[in-house]
Amino acid sequence: MKDIKIGLLGFGTVGAGVVEILEKNAALLKNRLGVPLTLAQVADLDISRDRGVSIDPVLLTTEAAQVVENPDIDIVVELIGGYEPARTLVMAALACGKSVVTANKALLARHGEEIYAEADRCGGEIFFEASVGGGIPLITSIKENLGANHFHAILGILNGTCNYILTRMTQNGESFGAVLKDAQEKGFAEADPTFDVEGIDTAHKLAVLIGLCFGSIPDFRNIYVEGISRISSVDIDFARQFGYVIKLLAISKRSENGIEARVHPTMLPEDHPLAAVDGVFNAVEVVGDYVGPVTWIGQGAGRKATASAVVGDILQAARNLRAGVRQRTAPLGYLPAALRALPIIPMDDLMGQFYLRFSVIDRPGVLGRISTILGEKGISIASMIQMKRKADSQVPVVMMTHRTREAAIRAALERIDSDGVNCEPSVLIRIENSDSD
């Protein structure tokens, strides 16, 4: 084999990063692999825009199908993103016997089952290290080095935009809206930030991690998703007074009844390893029965870091091709026949501690009403902050509950909100205290 040929689908930010690495670090890659990695073809709808990297124009095409069907190409790299045409192209590339590398978490979250099955059917391989945590190397580790473990839990900060916004809100006391606007102006946040700030991107990545850790491909619609757009500086301040920071976390835990699978703003103790992960950095903690907790921290997005992960996958695919082996490791690290559909536990059944904030007119009896309703639902309060009285004006009352069932909390809040005790809808933030929670 003289060289290994790469076909690229999507010549955007990350694609340009991949082209740059293949050129700038070509000698290093050859020193690791023994043969050159050659960029053979690049498809994008726009093949005229300058991406700031040098590329022979003859390699460019607007026809992605040409790349997929090109018999010279060994490895197809899908960096288009989204569901279609990415899905059709990935399926076709696998059917053509290519190894596939993708960074597309949305695709895997929605169509993973079909894609992994197609890889198995074709005897092909699909690599997707860049789909979760950008440059952070965790997917191969979960499949290989941590493969001896039954996993108990996954905790992740998986969206740089959300973490950047929450960090600035925490450090500077800015509002969600102000930071988002500034981030959009600076190009850190998308013009339509819904996928990021509403937690959907995080949930896509959690779906991939659940498959890897638990050998169960979740139905994406059953993952609970709540974003950060309703987090206010008030709650960040109160969290700090209790010794917590607020992060958008992806959480999944394995229990006898199935798995929890949820994305929501979460209060983390200040000394938790993920609490100090700020700005655009991502971090993941998994807990295995033998390894205990393992935490990774690194750049979860961006041209260079994501391209690092993509080229790492190309290197792995190429090593397998060089060795004459495909499908050395199944896509999720479990043999297809060993995958199980574990039920996702309903949020109502979640047990945990909760932060509650009520906005009340500070009149005698108001606190008593709230306490009575909580008590009726069997919820006990671990600590409370009531701001000093301002006659007849709105004041926040903040409580941290003991461990309780989410259904009880929701019922109590519904009652309180409909009872007119509250001037504004009450605020609920889940607390994550430890791995054993």
Added chain:
Amino acid sequence: MKDIKIGLLGFGTVGAGVVEILEKNAALLKNRLGVPLTLAQVADLDISRDRGVSIDPVLLTTEAAQVVENPDIDIVVELIGGYEPARTLVMAALACGKSVVTANKALLARHGEEIYAEADRCGGEIFFEASVGGGIPLITSIKENLGANHFHAILGILNGTCNYILTRMTQNGESFGAVLKDAQEKGFAEADPTFDVEGIDTAHKLAVLIGLCFGSIPDFRNIYVEGISRISSVDIDFARQFGYVIKLLAISKRSENGIEARVHPTMLPEDHPLAAVDGVFNAVEVVGDYVGPVTWIGQGAGRKATASAVVGDILQAARNLRAGVRQRTAPLGYLPAALRALPIIPMDDLMGQFYLRFSVIDRPGVLGRISTILGEKGISIASMIQMKRKADSQVPVVMMTHRTREAAIRAALERIDSDGVNCEPSVLIRIENSDSD
């Protein structure tokens, strides 16, 4: 292939952990691999002691060579530790065509070159994820997922005993000697703690990481090693006043002139990702040209976590055997022919910031003498703490320098110590401020 057969050399703490995982998580491992992993033979000098795991006595032998030569065995796992007989047995296992898994950092630091060459010659494979950072999955990641990067720097907390001692000294103000004694009584520290507390174990692990990141196998004797036995609570307190914590760090950085390779107590800014890694936990940060900084945190030692890494390696070796491939990836991730002997930069040439502590009799002119000597060597002071005067008694004077060359600092301290200004030898602790330092 019906099953894959494992031979174990060394039935100590980690060996018993491996036996336990192979039994307890057998179904999981089969779901990942497709065939069972069967423990075929276990060698130890003591085959009568109860290790708390069930094992068929017929598998036990006192003759390690029997395991190595056993034609039924596919993968030999070396958990004896130390240089000999581990070296001879590993070389023999490779020569017999076995895949080898080892957790032995001392062996790799001293005899790595010979062992990697033998693996290459025999077309065999050697896996050593457990040799650095215990259960933390970083070695495969550096070889595969981060393989697209030129690395700039490695920073590691690699010895749990040292980190445990420094953490207790920091949190409780205890002395080195008191914590060590207690740790020995509790079994956290060895009866002879020299390898741990004097930094040798950390340096062994750094040698392995240097090979992986820089493709250069260092001469172990050229790694600068300084342990923690001379760290006093006084210095930990002053560090805190300047916003730093003291950790025993393994540090290697790549520059045009070669690589830095050093192990020493280091002052880290409190907000550095490694500063919060406490107790027996280990952590490693590498910085690549594309991925930027990546940090791993986890359990760096102990029966269960280390066994997790060993069985992860067994799984990788077995996946290769199942796929009919050996030597898919070279031991260090670089092809043997691409390995380079990079020079290790002498400590005198190190550029950095330094913490200095002098014990002086507080008389007029003393501070002037010290300042004059530092000035003559071109050392400028960034900040200083001088404790309040106690007439004619010994007081500490503490300084943080600007960036300077280590040779200048050493010359100045030698001069100050020999000049009689100082009541006790001056204390020097290196400061690590950022990846770009």
